Amino acid sequence: MVKTNLKTLKIRAQSEIKTAKDLEELNKIFKRYLGKKGELTQVLHSLEKLSRTKRIKIGQEANQLKNFLKIKFDQKAQEIKEKVRKEVEEKEWIDITAPGKKPALGHLHPLTQVKRKTEEIFQAMGFSVVEGPEVETEWYNFDALNIPPEHPARDIWDTFYLKNGLLLRTHTTPVDVRYMEKHNPPLRIITIDRCFRHEATDASHEVNFYQIDGLQVSKNISVANFKATIQEFFRRFFDQEIKIRMRPSYFPFTEPSFEVDMVCLNCGGKGCPACQKTGWMEMMGAGMVHPAVLKNSGLNPKNWQGWAFGMGFDRLCMMKYKINDIRLFYSSDLRFLQQF
Numbered sequence: 111m112v113k114t115n116l117k118t119l120k121i122r123a124q125s126e127i128k129t130a131k132d133l134e135e136l137n138k139i140f141k142r143y144l145g146k147k148g149e150l151t152q153v154l155h156s157l158e159k160l161s162r163t164k165r166i167k168i169g170q171e172a173n174q175l176k177n178f179l180k181i182k183f184d185q186k187a188q189e190i191k192e193k194v195r196k197e198v199e200e201k202e203w204i205d206i207t208a209p210g211k212k213p214a215l216g217h218l219h220p221l222t223q224v225k226r227k228t229e230e231i232f233q234a235m236g237f238s239v240v241e242g243p244e245v246e247t248e249w250y251n252f253d254a255l256n257i258p259p260e261h262p263a264r265d266i267w268d269t270f271y272l273k274n275g276l277l278l279r280t281h282t283t284p285v286d287v288r289y290m291e292k293h294n295p296p297l298r299i300i301t302i303d304r305c306f307r308h309e310a311t312d313a314s315h316e317v318n319f320y321q322i323d324g325l326q327v328s329k330n331i332s333v334a335n336f337k338a339t340i341q342e343f344f345r346r347f348f349d350q351e352i353k354i355r356m357r358p359s360y361f362p363f364t365e366p367s368f369e370v371d372m373v374c375l376n377c378g379g380k381g382c383p384a385c386q387k388t389g390w391m392e393m394m395g396a397g398m399v400h401p402a403v404l405k406n407s408g409l410n411p412k413n414w415q416g417w418a419f420g421m422g423f424d425r426l427c428m429m430k431y432k433i434n435d436i437r438l439f440y441s442s443d444l445r446f447l448q449q450f
């Protein structure tokens with residue numbers, strides 16, 4: 111009885127091992143035959159009840175079968191593991207000889223690049239880079255800069271008024287007043303930041319633009335200091351000697367006031383369409399800080415004097431890279447941006 115059992119058990123176990131699909135199934139089969147309560151284990155346990163001769167004979171056969179099945183289980187387990195490994199290899203195969211893909215690296219916007227370069231140059235000349243709020247009070251944007259409500263300059267610098275009486279600043283010059291209120295001269299500062307104007311956009315006008323504002327206040331500051339500073343800035347910025355000229359002008363917050371032109375880099379001063387055949391490019395408005403502005407900033411005009419300038423920053427970038435349309439800076443067009 112036991113003997114036939116062992117034979118059929120062997121055939122059954124072998125075929126089950128053979129068809130096992132994965133390790134989990136194989137493990138279940140192992141338990142069924144060789145586990146604590148497995149069929150073969152039970153045969154071995156039941157030997158005690160047999161006579162001595164039968165016990166030895168069947169015991170031997172059962173142990174042989176046990177060893178045989180153990181080997182079969184091990185082989186099958188190896189087979190399954192190998193199969194799984196091959197499947198994974200096939201799925202995750204990569205060609206290590208294929209050429210790599212270059213990751214696309216971004217870079218700073220041209221305006222940011224030029225802003226940093228400008229700040230570096232002025233910092234090297236002893237200027238501090240300062241900031242102020244984009245949303246301003248009428249006082250700082252106009253009144254403190256000697257532009258009372260009825261002044262015609264308010265029409266030229268139309269802006270966006272907010273419901274709470276504040277406005278989007280039309281220039282970075284209010285930062286000068288804020289700085290002078292809190293710091294004692296001598297002082298040298300530079301601000302490069304966003305400004306706003308309520309006007310139609312075209313190739314040289316945007317509602318949103320950047321302005322550089324510079325200010326130096328001390329005891330004996332004169333126009334000569336201004337001219338030297340700005341000439342040195344242009345020389346370092348454009349990496350060449352730049353000829354400039356100053357023309358008398360008018361601004362409410364400076365007295366005397368002047369416009370600063372630099373020689374047209376396009377034609378070298380000979381005259382071309384870019385400079386309207388004059389050979390010069392208008393770069394900035396400047397002048398000696400008006401005594402009223404010093405007073406509004408808490409400084410005594412009898413003790414202190416200084417110069418200030420305001421320059422369209424976008425314009426400076428356009429000159430540097432010979433760009434003819436200001437709107438390109440804000441269009442987010444990659445064909446344009448990738449050139450920098």
Ligand SMILES: [Zn+2]
Pocket residue numbers: 374375376377378379380381382383384385386387389390
């Ligand atoms: Zn020109």
